[in-house]
Every structure is written in C-alpha cells, then in structure tokens.
C-alpha cells in the first residue's frame with residue numbers, strides 16, 4: 033500500500049462491511065445502494081470475523097438470517113432481479129459445508145446473469161491450525177480448499193489471503209457485479225484468520241463510490257447491417273429474452289414493434305416484455321411456446337433475438353427456425369450471445385440499440401405487410417380461446433386441474449402481482465398460458481431451472497418491492513426440496529404468498545420419462561409396492577401441516593370454488609400465507625395445450641423394453657429435423 037494521508041485500523045471483515053455499505057450504482061440518473069443487505073448463517077469460519085463486523089456496523093448493513101446457504105443465494109437473486117440488477121445482497125457463510133452449499137445458488141446466478149456477492153469463510157491462510165474443522169486436505173495441492181468449487185460458477189473469484197489484498201479484490205468484485213455483460217455470482221473467499229486480522233486502511237477505501245451501469249450504443253456498421261436485414265425481411269419475428277428486462281427496454285421494444293408491425297415472441301426470461309394484450313405479443317416461443325409464436329418461428333425469414341441466449345427450449349433444440357435461408361439478427365450486450373446461430377451481431381445495450389433501430393427504420397417508413405399482421409392477429413385470437421378453455425372450470429365444486437389453478441390466480445391478479453416459479457410442470461404451463469400484465473410480473477427462473485428457488489426468491493422479490501403481491505408457485509417436489517426459508521419470512525414478517533400444488537410426485541419428469549421410454553420410473557411419491565417399485569398408494573404426507581408447522585398460515589382448498597376463495601383471502605393477507613391445493617390430472621380437453629415444438633432428450637439407442645424401442649424410433653425422426661445454422 034502506498035503512503036496515505038489518513039488511515040483507520042479495522043479488521044478485514046469490518047473493513048469489508050464498511051466498504052460494501054458505501055457502494056452505489058447509477059443508471060439513467062437513478063442512484064441506489066449496490067449491496068442492500070447481507071444474508072448469513074454463522075459457523076466458526078465467519079462468526080468471529082464477518083459476524084462480529086456485522087454486529088459492529090449493523091446500522092450500516094441490514095442483516096437477514098437464512099436457513100440454508102443455497103436458499104440465501106436464491107433470495108439475493110430474487111432481490112437483484114427485482115431490482116433490475118442495480119442492487120443485490122451479499123451472502124456470508126462458514127467454511128466447509130456452509131460454503132459448498134453456495135455452489136448451486138452461484139451457478140443459478142451466473143447462468144441467469146444476476147449479480148450476487150458470496151462471502152464464504154475459508155480455512156486458515158497461515159495454515160497454522162491445519163486441518164481445521166471441515167477442512168478438505170488435498171495431498172497434491174496445499175492451496176486448494178472446498179471454496180475452489182465456486183470458481184467455475186463465479187464470474188469473479190478471489191481469495192483474500194492477506195489484509196491488503198482486500199482492496200483490489202473488493203474493487204474487482206464491484207466492477208464485475210455492475211458490469212452488464214460479466215455479471216453473475218462474485219465470490220470473495222475469506223480465510224477465517226484473515227477476517228479477524230487488523231490493518232490500517234486508507235480512508236479513501238471507505239468513501240462512497242458510484243458504479244455506473246453502462247448502456248453501450250450500437251456500432252454504426254453493425255447498426256447499418258441490422259437495418260438492411262430488417263428491411264429485407266418479409267416474415268421477421270422478434271424473440272425477446274431476459275436482456276430486454278435487464279436493460280429496462282420494454283418501452284423501446286414496444287415502440288420498435290409498433291413502428292414496424294413485427295410480432296414479438298418471448299423466452300421464459302423475456303415474457304412480459306410486451307403486455308399480453310398488446311396486439312403484437314404472440315406469447316412464449318419454443319418447446320413451451322404458443323402455437324402462434326411457434327408457427328411464426330417455423331416460417332420466419334429473420335429472427336431478431338433481443339437479449340436472448342437461444343437455449344434449447346427456445347430453439348426447440350435447433351428444430352424450430354426451419355425456413356430455408358432463415359437468418360438471425362442478435363441484439364445482445366454480450367458479444368458471446370450476439371454471435372450465436374451465425375447471426376448478424378448487434379452488440380449493444382438493448383434499449384439503446386432498439387431506439388436507434390426504430391429511428392433508422394422510421395426514416396425508411398419500414399413496416400411489414402398487412403397480410404402478415406392479420407395472419408398473426410387471427411392466430412393470437414385463436415390461442416386466447418384455447419387459454420380460456422383450459423383456465424375455466426365448468427364445475428366449480430370439483431378438484432381443479434393445474435391450468436384451472438392458474439386460471440383462478442389469473443382471475444385475481446392485477447399488475448401488482450408477481451409470480452415466481454422455476455421447475456416442474458408449471459414453467460411449461462405458465463409459458464404457454466400466463467397473461468403477463470406488467471413487465472416484471474412473470475418471474476421465471478428457467479436458466480438453471482432450479483427446484484427450490486421459488487420460496488427464497490419470493491422473499492428477495494418482496495424485500496425489493498414490499499408493495500407487490502408476491503406469489504411463489506411450487507409443486508410438492510419443489511416444496512420438499514427447500515421449504516425452510518418460510519421460517520425467515522415468518523421471522524421478519526415478509527408477507528409472501530405460496531401457492532402449493534400437490535400432485536404426489538414429479539409430474540413433469542414423469543411425463544417426460546414416459547415419452548422417452550423411462551416408464552415414469554422413480555418419479556411418483558408412492559409407497560413401495562410388492563415388486564419393489566414405487567407404485568403403491570400415495571404417501572400420507574401432509575404438506576399443508578408441514579407449512580403450518582413452520583409458522584405460516586395455511587388455507588386448504590379442495591375445489592375450484594374453495595381455491596378461488598382461498599387465493600382471494602391470501603392475496604388480501606398482510607402476513608405470510610400459503611394456499612394448498614391438490615390437483616386433478618388434466619385430460620386432453622381440460623389440460624394445457626401440448627408442446628408445439630420438440631425438446632431433445634436423448635433416448636436409449638438399444639433397449640429390450642418396447643416403450644424405449646418405440647420412443648427411440650420417434651426420437652430419430654425428430655433428430656432428422658435438426659438444423660445447423662452456420
């Protein structure tokens with residue numbers, strides 16, 4: 033460290049807390065705290081370091097007490113996403129299992145490009161106490177700890193092995209958290225001895241610092257190419273991804289769509305980019321897409337991807353964009369995604385570049401043909417009727433199907449509701465059916481599709497937007513994986529709502545298993561039958577009682593009518609409330625519309641069981657329709 037005018041002597045942990053409390057982001061003239069709070073579970077790896085620092089500087093750094101390290105990261109992700117990635121939370125853990133519990137949460141954050149700051153404790157930097165409790169000893173490498181498992185899932189990783197190294201590590205961490213291209217999980221591993229060590233910190237380190245979240249404009253040559261491509265297209269389709277939301281580009285997208293007449297389909301992360309009732313919103317696209325969007329995708333000559341990673345669900349495993357000579361124009365802030373599918377890259381902030389594109393196309397008076405507009409408008413109307421049909425229950429005193437559960441929520445929801453989901457059969461139903469009424473109503477984590485995200489993420493969303501009605505939609509499998517953050521909601525009076533859908537097992541994977549020759553093996557929650565399979569009676573598990581045992585109010589609904597009443601009551605409640613409902617298996621009439629496009633899940637090439645042999649034949653037919661876009 034070079035000579036400084038004034039210094040303050042603090043421990044590394046104290047210095048870090050004070051530094052974090054002074055970091056701000058700024059975008060579009062709005063300034064806010066970058067690290068709004070810290071979540072933590074303490075053990076010997078962080079209690080004397082960060083634990084002591086958080087009590088010493090509690091007035092500068094709010095604290096949330098978590099129940100599981102993974103779910104604390106989910107809460108931070110929920111908060112950060114709801115804050116448009118301009119504010120996030122830090123998560124502190126002990127060493128060993130506390131630290132490795134972070135890995136799944138970190139991967140989820142990184143895959144979804146959501147900033148979170150992870151502060152796992154680490155084993156002694158001095159190694160004087162080795163092996164400390166929970167230390168991994170690696171015979172071939174003295175400098176490896178379990179925290180190295182966080183390297184591949186972090187966008188920045190550093191181990192602060194000396195006090196003064198905190199300064200560059202902390203600054204790099206903030207740079208990555210606030211960089212719209214690089215952001216994701218950022219890990220600062222903090223050896224437990226270093227956390228408690230004192231150092232004379234230059235006071236400049238604690239001065240308020242503002243990180244501008246940039247909006248890079250389009251390169252003029254790329255923009256000119258993009259304008260040419262759009263003007264030449266007869267059947268263009270916009271695929272709106274999560275980048276539209278991250279950039280707050282919804283209005284710019286609507287203006288672009290209004291000016292050109294181009295329809296807008298959306299990925300799971302991009303849904304809500306246009307309101308559902310905007311005439312050009314054609315709904316979800318891909319394997320879980322609407323018939324309208326998928327038909328447009330099949331026949332599009334130009335796919336304009338805005339802030340999308342083109343996952344296999346979006347491309348239907350490279351079978352969806354099927355027109356001869358189809359080309360891609362990829363507006364993305366990340367060059368990596370901008371070059372996918374051999375597309376024309378337009379590497380820029382979504383909002384900036386959409387505004388530039390709109391202005392340029394307006395000067396040419398460019399619009400798609402009227403016939404194209406009426407074609408998708410009619411299709412959209414037909415799809416709306418299909419949604420109505422599976423939302424409605426003719427007989428209100430019967431057990432609802434899952435689409436009818438969504439219909440009941442749809443009937444109540446207004447722009448203030450946020451629905452959160454990540455895995456199971458709900459994401460597919462929601463992508464096809466849900467009518468998003470506001471830009472951030474549809475909160476699907478489908479980059480990592482992690483069971484257990486929903487409840488902690490709901491807490492994070494509610495912390496970011498206390499005035500919203502925040503619903504965690506969970507299946508019974510998902511609930512059983514990670515219910516414990518309910519206790520946190522109860523403890524802090526965070527009035528999230530849980531809609532718990534009981535169908536006695538992994539319905540989604542059961543259906544998938546059946547379609548790929550797996551015969552639903554291992555996917556139902558049932559007693560062991562005489563032949564050793566889990567095909568006996570349903571288990572006597574009472575999940576509603578389980579929720580209640582964690583301190584949350586539960587409303588049980590047995591019929592569509594009771595469900596409507598329970599949802600309305602829960603929605604009015606100002607305390608954490610769960611609605612528990614058991615669903616009927618949907619038949620082909622009342623069920624959600626089937627998948628409109630394929631998804632590649634490889635099927636056994638050799639098998640003796642007829643189900644697998646048949647599934648393989650079908651699989652090979654689908655594989656033959658796969659396209660390479662080069």
Ligand SMILES: Cc1ncc(C[n+]2csc(CCOP(=O)(O)OP(=O)(O)O)c2C)c(N)n1
Nearest residue numbers: 455456457483507508509510537538539540
């Ligand atoms: C952590 C995690 N483990 C496994 C999976 C694979 N998986 C996806 S959906 C699913 C079943 C979900 O069951 P449930 O929540 O009951 O929803 P349902 O399928 O019944 O709608 C599983 C096991 C996953 N996505 N995440």
